[in-house]
Amino acid sequence: MATAVIWGKQAGDESVQERESLIARDMVASIDRILDNVVTRRRVELRSIPGQSCALVAHRLAELRTYVHYVRAIDLVEHRRLYCSSALGPIDVPLTDYLKPAPSGISIGLAAGTFSQPDTPVMPLYMSTGPDTGLLYIVEAAYLADTLAHGVRYEADHVVLVVSNAGALNNSGNMIPADSAAAQQGTRASSTRWAFSVAVAAAPEFVSHAHWKYGLLAGAAALLVNLLIAAAWLIAFxxxxxxxxxxxxxxxxxxxxxxxxxxxxxxxxxxxxxxxxxxxxxxxxxxxxxxxxxxxxxxxxxxxxxxxxxxxxxxxxxxxxxxxxxxxxxxxxxxxxxxxxxxxxxxxxxxxxxxxxxxxxxxxxxxxxxxxxxxxxxxxxxxxxxxxxxxxxxxxxxxxxxxxxxxxxxxxxxxxxxxxxxxxxxxxxxxxxxxxxxxxxxxxxxxxxxxxxxxxxxxxxxxxxxxxxxxxxxxxxxxxxxxxxxxxxxxxxxxx
Structure with a gap:
């Protein structure tokens, strides 16, 4: 009987972890598609703009931004400073206000907001275009939170997007500290293309149901009460x-x-x-x-x-x-x-x-x-x-x-x-x-x-x-x- 109880507990835990892992992988794949879409849309035209005068390219930048989904704005970067925005025109903002330390190559982060909308979370995505130039995509975190919210439909209690060294975003669209996200129970899946992971914890009702189901099966197997199993199944459904x-x-x-x-x-x-x-x-x-x-x-x-x-x-x-x-x-x-x-x-x-x-x-x-x-x-x-x-x-x-x-x-x-x-x-x-x-x-x-x-x-x-x-x-x-x-x-x- 004790062996059956242990088996039932283990099987229930595995079922919960499998559900959490399935949701986490699905969320990672969805966010991968969003970020891949952002960096591939009009990539050639956009890469040719950084380093040019904002007065000359502001209109073209604003036009190209309309073809890029999920973003609030696209900013031009030179010498680690944002100097031109598709939304605001000429600006002067340190790149480190969005990404710390200053990035190179392609990197992402999370920020509680921008200087123009300080209370609306965003995901800054930086792409280097030259030795001292680059593009900063301001991805709306609302799209990411909408994707995370899908997991709740499949009996997740909470779903959290964690970006390395940059904090975390939950399925309600709120920023939370990275250490707070790391301390939460659940299962995590990481992207193979981007520096983020998704942590998923199953809803208590699902956990309870999984343990109850496997506990019942284990107990029934130990007692060989197949008739009672069938009766319980019929009653439940x-x-x-x-x-x-x-x-x-x-x-x-x-x-x-x-x-x-x-x-x-x-x-x-x-x-x-x-x-x-x-x-x-x-x-x-x-x-x-x-x-x-x-x-x-x-x-x-x-x-x-x-x-x-x-x-x-x-x-x-x-x-x-x-x-x-x-x-x-x-x-x-x-x-x-x-x-x-x-x-x-x-x-x-x-x-x-x-x-x-x-x-x-x-x-x-x-x-x-x-x-x-x-x-x-x-x-x-x-x-x-x-x-x-x-x-x-x-x-x-x-x-x-x-x-x-x-x-x-x-x-x-x-x-x-x-x-x-x-x-x-x-x-x-x-x-x-x-x-x-x-x-x-x-x-x-x-x-x-x-x-x-x-x-x-x-x-x-x-x-x-x-x-x-x-x-x-x-x-x-x-x-x-x-x-x-x-x-x-x-x-x-x-x-x-």
């Missing part, structure tokens, strides 16, 4: 099994249906598309929140049936019961759909039945799980070759990053409603920045959660092409869709 069984019955008996919400052209308020939103009305429980049952569906063998139902039902209803053309039909899918056989065939079968003036758009709802893989790329290419479009949903939350737009050929970027609600504050600049990056990659922007006329006008002033939200129309059955628009316009295509 009974709620999930019951939920999935209820969804299966609901699908069979017609309890699942769809509400549709228009997507409008912000400049004209003409309807350009609709999003199909799955709904479940249970005979006893009443309306069931999709956030409750779809989480379980997406992790189960029921997902193919639900996705197929969504594609077929939504396309049939929109094709047969709406008249506005041309029209885009957006249907939500999960990244697990891209990993199963038959998905492409399901989509193409539906797409072939749609009229030419209705375009099918697949919205991906879980970006963090989407990995760049030859199979995934092939699916994107094949479906896009048949006219199917792709959208990334809720963009701008802590689970997404700008790096994703460069890795996948999305057609639309849907900005999360929380930023639209804050458009009179920090959301305005963030939306403009996302729109700029999306335009760079040839993608259209859709602002979600538009609820007021003020938000609509602000988005229009930013040049955001499309909007969606209660201000235009709430989700409703296909039979009621566009009713307000029909009574307001003979063209039946303008939302009041």
């Amino acid at each position: 009974a709620p999930r099994r019951l939920m999935l069984a209820a969804v299966r019955r609901g699908l069979k008996h017609g309890q699942l249906h769809f509400a549709y919400q228009p997507i409008v052209e912000i400049a004209t308020r003409r309807i350009s598309g609709v999003e199909a939103l799955i709904r479940w009305t249970h005979p006893k429980w009443g309306p069931v929140n999709p956030g409750v049952f779809m989480v379980e569906v997406e992790r189960s063998s029921l997902l193919p049936r639900i996705t197929r139902f969504a594609l077929e039902r939504a396309s049939d209803e929109i094709a047969q019961k709406t008249k506005i053309r041309p029209l885009r039909l957006a249907v939500n899918i999960a990244p697990m759909d891209l990993e199963r056989d038959g998905f492409v065939a399901d989509v193409l079968a539906v797409n072939e039945k749609l009229p030419d003036d209705i375009t099918l758009v697949l919205e991906l709802t879980e970006r963090l799980l989407l990995q760049k893989h030859p199979r995934t790329e092939a699916i994107f290419q094949r479906l896009k070759a048949h006219g199917v479009k792709f959208a990334i949903d809720d963009f701008g939350t802590q689970h997404s990053n700008l790096d994703l737009l460069g890795r996948f050929p999305f057609d639309y970027v849907k900005i999360d409603g929380q930023f639209v609600r804050q458009i009179d504050k920090k959301g305005y600049e963030l939306i403009r920045a996302i729109a700029g990056v999306a335009k760079h990659y040839g993608m259209e922007v859709i602002a979600e959660g538009v609820e007021t006329a003020a938000q609509h006008e602000a988005l229009r002033s930013l040049g955001i092409p499309f909007g969606q939200g209660y201000f235009y129309q709430r989700p409703m059955p296909v039979s009621a869709l566009f009713v307000d628009a029909d009574t307001a316009s003979q063209g039946a295509s303008v939302v009041p």
